[in-house]
Amino acid sequence: MTTPKGLFLTFEGIDGSGKSTQARRLADHLQAQGRDVVLTREPGGSPGAEEIRRLVLEGDPDRWSAETEILLFTAARRDHLERTILPALEAGKVVICDRFADSTRMYQGLSRGDLRALVDQLHGLMIGREPDLTILVDMDPETGLSRAKGRQGTEERFEDFGPELQRKMRAGFLALADEFTDRFHVIDGNRDMDTVARDIAGVVEQALV
Structure with missing residues (x-):
């Protein structure tokens, strides 16, 4: 593959960590600065991937x-990647993705067997x-699960695995941050949303310089 021109950044964290909210806030912040965002x-982000999203996030936990x-x-x-991410990067845009391969490394590679x-x-x-x-976005597992279950949506298949999975995933994500220190930044998500958003914006703006 050719080297894309834009910046590709991802948000990771356990369910209910607030990463999706922070991803939206960062997108708004960068767009207000005139950046193309x-x-x-994930899963999703393209028509075909959205169809697969429904298959994996809905239904019985053991589906x-x-x-x-x-x-x-x-x-x-x-x-x-083919239909959304790479074309945007080649056009010099900032791509903000709510979850990517690190989530698969955790939720499928770690949580349900040694499949990393x-x-x-x-x-x-x-x-x-x-x-x-x-x-x-690092979050206390019990708080995160309570937030996630409070959404009362239809995509709760992984939340239904319970608090033990959330604790395991938090430890796993922190281990990934230690493994990939060149690209990971850990943000304390247990604080108020505005403070979290300011910290994230600071990290990203530094990367964009």
Whole structure:
């Protein structure tokens, strides 16, 4: 693949961490500065990937095996990359993505078996790109789960795995931040939203200089 011209940044964190809200706020902030921004999400972000989103986020918690989920998420990510992310980067835009491969490394590669190597293998074969910058919104697992369940939406399949999964995912995301220190920035999400948003904007603006 050619090297894209724009900036590709992702938001990660456990369910209910506030990362989606912060991704939207960052997009608004950068657009107000005159930057061309694409705000997207995973799974999803392209028509085909949105169809897969419905398959993996709705229904019984045991609907799919971890291996099947990895294949579904990778397929969705490939379509998203081809149709949304790479064209925007080639046009010099800032792409803000709510979740990317790090979530698959955690939710499928760690939570339901020791499948991290499989996730990375498929990622290398079919995606071949990491974000330029990843914002990890760190949140107390019990608080995050309470927030997530309070949304009362239809996409609660992973929240239904319960608090133990959230604790495991938080530890896993922090371990990823230690593994990929060149691109991860950990932000304390337990504070008020305005303070969190200011800290994130500061990190991103520095990366854009």
